[in-house]
Amino acid sequence: MNRVHKLSTASPARRTTFSEEPVRSEPAVVEGKDDKKSSARWLQNIDVYSWIKDVTPFEWDILLASTCFKLLLFPAYRSTDFEVHRNWLAITHSLPISQWYHDTTSEWTLDYPPFFAYFEKLLSIPAHFIDPKIVELTNLNYDAWSVVVYQRMTVIITELVLATALQRFIRGAADPPMQRIISASLFLHPGFLIVDHIHFQYNGFMFGILLWSLLMARNGNKLASGFFFAVLLNFKHIYMYLAPAYFVYLLRAFCLSPSGELLPARFLSLANAVILVFTASLGPFLLMGQLPQLLSRLFPFTRGLNHAYWAPNFWALVTATDRVLLKVAHVFSIQSLHVNVSGVASTSRGLVGDTVFAVIPNIKPIHTFIITIAFQLIFLTKLWRTPTYKSFLAALTLCGYTSYMFGWHVHEKAILLVLVPLSLLSAENNAYFRTFTIASISGVYSLFPLLFTAAETPVKIGYSLVWAVLTIQPLSKRVYEFPMSLPWVILDSLERLYLAGFVVLQAFVTLFPLLTRSQAASKAGSAFEFLPLMLTSVYCAVGLVWAFIRLSVIYLRQT
Amino acid sequence: MYKQGLRHHVIPLIILSSALIKWCIGLGSYSGRGTAPMFGDYEAQRHWMELTIHLPTNKWYTYDLQYWGLDYPPLTAYVSWLCGIMGSWIDSSWLALDASRGIETQGSKNFMRSTVLLWDALTYTPAVLYFVKIWLRNRSPKTQHVATMVLLLQPALLLVDFGHFQYNSVMLGFTLLAMSFFAAGRDLWGAVFFVLSLGFKQMALYYAPAIGSYLIAKCLSLGPHNGPKLFIRLGLVTTASFAVIFLPFLPPLSPFPAILQPIHRIFPFQRGLFEDKVANFWCASNVVLKWRIWMQQDTLIKLSALFTVAGFLPGIGGMIYSGYKLRATYPAPVLPLLPYALLTSSMSFFLFSFQVHEKTILVPLLPLTLLLSGAASSSFTFQLGALVNNVALFSMWPLLQRDGLALQYIAAMLLWNRLIGYNPFKLRQKSLMEYFSVTILSLCTMLHVLEIMVPPSPRLPDIYPVLNVLLSTPVFGITWLWSIKRSIEVSWGLGVLGLHTKPQEAIQSEAGSIISVEDDRSLVGGNSSGVGLVHSASRSLSLRTRSLGYGAEKRPSLRSGSFSGET
Known part of the structure; x- marks a missing residue:
């Protein structure tokens, strides 16, 4: 076409x-x-x-190989989001449009904009033919094989939108073989x-x-x-x-x-x-x-700074620093340090709710908003001066990246907003490629805690590994440049060391629960549970913050 | 892939991806899930772990036989014991004696699945790598990589082992190792591994006539001095290996009758001629000929034995005769016959022997897939191999469907066919074989569609399984006949049968282009040289590897190239 x-x-x-x-x-x-x-x-x-x-x-x-593989994942773990979407099928199918944003039969109320609701309405029609129980409003937590197959299938089929876009990207690309790898x-x-x-x-x-x-x-x-x-x-x-x-x-x-x-x-x-x-x-x-009702569903401003599992952004590092400072304050019993008592109990367990810092001054939504806007303005000024497609891609990536880094209650899944446009830039030159590598590996790793079940652990690790080799190896073959001066050599080695660290991190995350099994059973179990998550978050945050700085500098220095 | 600096990553990537796929198949259901009180093969394997870690060896083959009594040879028991030790270290409730029967927790399932993957990684995967290294050593890296992939992702094996739940890959892996050791000239190691295979699962016996005749032929070919020496050594090594495997059941450690317990359990002649519906001669002909009404069990046993022996005789006879004719030549000139002999022998067991299960098709499927793995995509071997692999999978459909593995069935089948580039439905000039394949596969598809659309009538509740058997059996029968035909052709190529060829030269060229696994059209013409065919094989291979992204393209306008693109 x-x-x-x-x-x-x-x-x-x-x-x-x-x-x-x-x-x-x-x-x-x-x-x-x-x-x-x-x-x-x-x-x-x-x-x-x-x-x-x-x-x-x-x-x-x-397409075929990946589809076959995805079929095999049908019986895999699924989060509550599965029930969320099933419930939306039911809402849009059995209620008139005026009730869509009012219904509270399930706790998973409709909180996506209307196009998505129309989309669910569309999907609910075949669903009704396949199994009428899928679209029953009161049939909460329905998980028959029919609904699993149907919903998983819709994901695979609607993903063809992505497939066709990526395929079109190859046609008419400046460097089709390169674009093919990226696509x-x-x-x-x-x-x-x-x-x-x-x-x-x-x-x-x-x-x-x-x-x-x-x-x-x-x-x-x-x-x-x-x-x-x-x-x-x-x-x-x-x-x-x-x-x-x-x-x-x-x-x-x-x-x-x-x-x-x-x-x-x-x-x-x-x-x-x-x-x-x-x-x-x-x-x-x-x-x-x-409209007010709809908007109140879309923007619930009642959440904390961090999500249950800290999305690995700037605030994860700040929160971690706060924890460390608290420990320091305890160990050296520094009186001069003002310790916020309510903060001591907070976040160490990573429970949902507001994050209250013990040592560092607390963050309000307006602060995150101002920081985000300030950073975005810098990149947008650059974009205003050089409004080319490539510059737009970079600015787009950085816009998403800034929001991810400094936003209020960011979810770890939002990293895809960064990784997807960044991928399109990955073959520009070595600098972009390196940034892409670091951001992708830490970004993908930061998604691992989404799947906490044992059966899916080999899947996420094995698949990501295969993907990383198949993507990074050929790209690096094309754009990698050996660092020419000593500071760059050191930087290059440090980055490699950081990436290698993920192996150690994964080993720790895997072995930690086994080693602390006996203690966890007796006392302080949940603290032990949270340590691997915290480490994951902080380690990924280091890479993502570094990739953010890298990308900002590359973009702003580009002529 | 080769242009993108991925050359050295190909094999690890294949292994990793295949492990990933195996694990993902394992995410699904398994045999006997949620079907108390007996459950299925999954529970049997788990139960053996449970009883081996809790009971002394003399009770292994006698404990509560009604509930999945151990009926595999001792190596399975030892493997179960090892797994059981590991499992109960992680969580003893998974394998508590009696109390754990029918346990279906997520944790225990993960553990069970991981043991299959572990043993597969320890036996079958290295065996495939070694096979490719030895048998396909003169072939291009591309061919070797394709072959590795073909063997590691063989859908029938994946679905039975990682879906239905069994450890067939261990038995097959040992046999494969034995074959590769034979090809490498290490016959004693080969014998040891074959004994291990037998010691793991008695189904390896289907291969025994072929392996035995190969070793006899080898001894014969070594001449009057070296031959008997090897023969005696082989005898000693084999006996010793068996003795080690059965050690706990032998006299010094236990009283004499103890050895009879496992033997009785391993060979269940008290059971019927066949179980369920299996695509072999007896079950297929049972539609018209009511064997079990006409004859006594004893007669049937004798008859099936007779048929089986008659079935594999051409294979082993040809092998031994070749060995005799080619005596005093080295290296093992009869080696090219081995895969065909294995196929003849195992297929005749599958078709004619007693108490065959539908899953046992995996045994003849191994040598056929080995032949397929090195063949060119235009060759008859490839066409037949791919067809039989699909039909074998189809013949297990009733079983897989019962296990709740329909989705995995579709996915694994599509994936493998795409990877090997098999698509007989493609519009192009077709050979007779392709027309045959298209017909059979269309019928299979139609049967699937019919089964969804039309529920079986109450009068004929088994109509679909029976039609399945009637459709699959002829394909297996043809494969058996083909394997005999190919044995004769290859013998001819080796110079055994031809009057005017010079055996020495034939052997030289055959040994040079090791080995047998090609499609030898030239051999059909009575020309013993293997050179021409290596050419044609590699030419058409590049076509087949297209789908794997190896570069060489037929249509230059639609370059596919590798995952990673192309220059």
Whole structure:
């Protein structure tokens, strides 16, 4: 599909400057009265047969082999998210739309934006035919084989959105063999395997939309890029982390001419597209006067700084420092240090709830917000000055990364927001590649605690290992440069040492419960339980913070 | 892969991936899950761990025989004992005597699954690596890697061992090691490993005529001086190995009748001609010929023995005759016959012998997959090997379905066929064999679809298993006949049968291009040289390896290349 599209827009765009980019074909996308019409246009372009013919044997191999493997994971552990999504199937199927965001039959209330609710509604129709019990509202914690197969299957099938986007990325890439490695590595990403195919979510599908949006940006079709991103935001609002970069990029590179003048036609078409998407999504709830209710579901500001398991970000390091300082204060009985008594009991066990520091001054949501915005502004300024696709990718990654690093109540799964766009940059040069390696390995490792069951432990470790070798080895073969001066040699060795440390960490995490079995049974069990988690979090945080600094410096120094 | 600096990572990656897949198959259900009071093979294996760690050896073969009494040879018992020791160190409740019967906790399941993976990693995996190193030593690294993958991911074995739950890979691994030791010229080690295989599971007996005749042929070929010497040594080593395995049941350690306990348990002639539905001669012909009504059990036993012997006689006869004709030549000139003889012998046991289980198809499947692993994708061997592997899996469908492994069945089958690049449904010029494969596989698919769409009528509750048997048996029968035909051809190629060929040269070239495992079209023509065929084999292999990402492409426009891309 969209081969015509590309010819008419992308190729001239490469030759010329921004201002000369043809706008002609773009209104085609927003011409329609609503997004359904425009998607009908889209569908016309999609010739399924030619698309299938276009898939290379290599791509079939990846798709089939990974699908077979994912089938084997059907009986694997699944988190409560599985029941969350089943409940949403039931809500959207058995209740009228006005009740969707009000229902509290299950504790897992609907808290994704409306597009996702529509999506669940769509999925609930075949579900009803396969097993009516799936969509029964009161049938809580239903876990028959039928619902497992159905829900797991929908994850695999909707992930084709990701597959097609990645496949399109290879076509028309500057360096197709390189892009092929990156595409394959993204499709097979252990993050998706762990979070989607075992833990259970639909990230593959939604990152597929993100990648379609990025693909459009790469092909010079910025309007479509903005459209897709607006759609994505209405599927899952966590992608707001990335919104600032989109805003700046589209404003600067699409709505303004290089000299800084506003191009009204473009601005209006983009605004219309976005407004249309939001109207289609929120419109019904706006009419029913449910917007406040909907928003209160989407943004529950009642959580603590850290999640139960500290997401390995800046705050994990701060929290860990606080713990260490507390110990120091205890050992040396420093009176001058002000110890917050309530903080002593808090967080050491990693319970859900507000994190209260014992030594370090407490953090409020507004602090995290200010820090995040401040960092993002730095990167966005750079993006404003160099509004190219690559610069956009880097700024996008950094936007997500900043939110992950300093955000309030960040979940470890959010690391995918960083790893996915970063992967697209991994083959740029050695610096990006190194950053990618460190971030990916620590990021993927930080997802391991999501699967705490023994049966899945070999799966997550083995799969990630295979993936890492298959991704990093060929990339490194292409872009690795030997460090030329002493400081770089030292840095290189330190980074290698850090990566090797994961083996030791895993050995510790595996053996620790076995060694402390006897103590754990008697007393202080939970403290022992939490130590491996804390170590994992802190160790991964070191790598992720370092990769963040690395990426920031690389981006800001880039000309 | 080769261009991306992954060359040295290929074998470890294959091993790791195959272990991963095996473990993931194990995430699913197993035989007899939740079916009290008897459960299934899973419980049997677990029960043996339980009884071996809690009881003295003289009770092993006599304790509560009604509840999964031990009926495998002692090596299985020792392995169970070792696993049991480890398991009860982790959690003794998993293996408490009697109290743990039918235990189905997640922890005990993980433990049981990990023991299969462990023993597989200790026996079958190294055996495959060694086999590839020895038997395919003159082949390209690509061929070797493909062969490793073909053998490590063989779906029938994966599903029975890691899904249904058994330890067949240990028995098969020992036999495979024995074969490789024979090929390496270390016959005594080979004999030891074959005894280990027999000592682990009596099904290895299906191979015994082939192995025995190979060793006799080898002795014959060594001539009047060295031959008897090797023969005596082999005899001593074999007896000693058996003695070691059965040591706790032999006179100094226990009274004489003790040895009869395991023997009785291992060879259950008191059971029926076949169990359930199995795709062999007896069960298939039972549709029309009611053997069990017409004849006494004794007669049936004799008849099945006669048929079995008649079935493997061509294989071992050919082998011994070749050995005699090729005497005084070195290295072991009859070696190329060994895989075919193993196939003939094991397949005839499967088709004709007494008390065969559907899972036993794994035994003839091993030599066939070995032949397949080195064959070119256009060759008859490859086509037949791949077909039989699929049909064998299909023949176990009723069993796997009962175990709740339908999903794993589909996934493992698709994965393996994709990896080896087998797709007879592809539109292209087809050989007769491919038409045959397409027909059989379409029928299998249709049967699956029918089974979903139309429930069996009450009058014919077993209609689907019976149709399954009727469909699978002819394929196995053809494989058996083919193996005999190939034995004759290979003997011919070795210069045994041809009048005008010079045995010496034939042997030289055969030994040079070791070994037998190719598709020898040239041999069919009476030409004994193996050179031409190595050529053709490697040419078409590159096609087959396409799907594995090894680079060489037929369609240059749609380069696939490796995981990691291409220049």
